Amino acid sequence: MPEKKTRWDIFCTVVDNFGDIGVTWRLSRQLVAEHGIAVRLWVDDLRAFERMCPEIDIHTSQQWQQGVEVRHWASDWQPVEAADVVIAAFACQLPGAYMDAMAEREKTPLWMNLDYLSAEGWVVGCHGLPSVKYRHVQKFFFFPGFQKGTGGLLRESGLLERRRTFQQSPEMQREFLQGLGINPAQGAQLISLFAYENTGLASWLDAMAGDTMPTHLLVPEGRILGDVERWLGVDGLKAGALHVCDALTVQVLPFVRQDQYDHLLWCCDFNAVRGEDSFVRAQWAGRPLLWHIYQQEEDIHLDKLEAFLALYVNGLSETAREAISGLWRAWNAGDNMAGHWQSTRKHWPELQKHAETWCLEQASQADLAAALVQFYVNWI
Incomplete structure (x- = not known):
């Protein structure tokens, strides 16, 4: 298991009101609760988030909810240090300054594209494969799925x-x-x-x-x-x-x-x-x-x-x-x-x-x- 202080950044753009944030919110909480990981969840629409987590303060750019650090992903991006693991949920485009921060890290982060769920046969063949590179930082495909050889489905312990x-x-x-x-x-x-x-x-x-x-x-x-x-x-x-x-x-x-x-x-x-x-x-x-x-x-x-x-x-x-x-x-x-x-x-x-x-x-x-x-x- 990774050490307790491993830091993950998960980026979510809210496209369909609740689906994207629903998946990333569940995932973030589970990584914190069951794997002892420090998670920052970057969300561009806190109003949609508020519907499923009423405690969210839509006017606050940084807050903690259920052990997850929630950050508002605003258009005026302020530089931050890149995490050990970076997840771009559903092929969202990361801020250019953050991608530079990934490339400038002493230890290159793991960069993954968490893709949409599909039962199509080609998913098994593409799961875990390298995707594009940004400078020397390699991105990988990660596919949830229903078959062996995929990333499986979100399911909390018990x-x-x-x-x-x-x-x-x-x-x-x-x-x-x-x-x-x-x-x-x-x-x-x-x-x-x-x-x-x-x-x-x-x-x-x-x-x-x-x-x-x-x-x-x-x-x-x-x-x-x-x-x-x-x-x-x-x-x-x-x-x-x-x-x-x-x-x-x-x-x-x-x-x-x-x-x-x-x-x-x-x-x-x-x-x-x-x-x-x-x-x-x-x-x-x-x-x-x-x-x-x-x-x-x-x-x-x-x-x-x-x-x-x-x-x-x-x-x-x-x-x-x-x-x-x-x-x-x-x-x-x-x-x-x-x-x-x-x-x-x-x-x-x-x-x-x-x-x-x-x-x-x-x-x-x-x-x-x-x-x-x-x-x-x-x-x-």
Whole structure:
């Protein structure tokens, strides 16, 4: 293990509101708590950060939160000494003066580009390879992933044990839900919905409203609210809003801390998630899920979607595989969801068991923070 005083700098530009900062904030805290590393997290948008860490002072350029030194990455960059390990999250461009500081260090730092999560086959071949150089400082590719030969997924020590304890305790779940003002009807299925704008939502809400099973849909504040408003025929949905439409109850939740969001996912029978951070956390929940992947130009995101599906549906029966794959594809195309949802519901027990199996398979690999530390140990 590296010595306790090893210093790491992690740079994050907030592109998609919460995904980038969500990943880097989790990673920073874990490196401090589990590996004894001194971490500076450089963030260019403290307002987005404040949503998941309300203690953040958006007017302070340097502060400590949960053992992490948080620095505001401002346009008027002030020179600082480069760290032992430098992580550019999601290919963000480091300040020129900082790159000079890396090159001027007596001991060259390890410089890594922590890339976006992907299940595509080429990731295994590129993980850990050298990238560009700045003067004599070499940058390396570091890819999170789902297969051996990648950097794995963010997973704190003891996470699955805490999740199992929580899911096996109806009292703990009831207390948590009531703390958010959630009181589902007896026998109602709980579904969380965190997604980008989606034209397929109305058909899915129609299907749930017309179902024989009652559904309590929990919608954290976010980009999908506009589509929910249109379906309900209301304006200005805010946290606390509750609407009942036949078998469907829709409830808007406030944006919560990361640990509270984990508990929300653990409570739900099915989780619709988006981007990267919530996508990974839904997999650790061990429950069936629906992923809204971040849209990219020329639809290259659909290749990433198919690459993940090819791995995820392994072990499912052919009909269950077709049902969940059809649901994911329809959702990401903004197509009609009704038939796909009904097909998915028919395979519920198999999909529940499969979600837990997938979770355990992923947990058998090294977690992302541990893999980064091991890469540094091997490098030095």
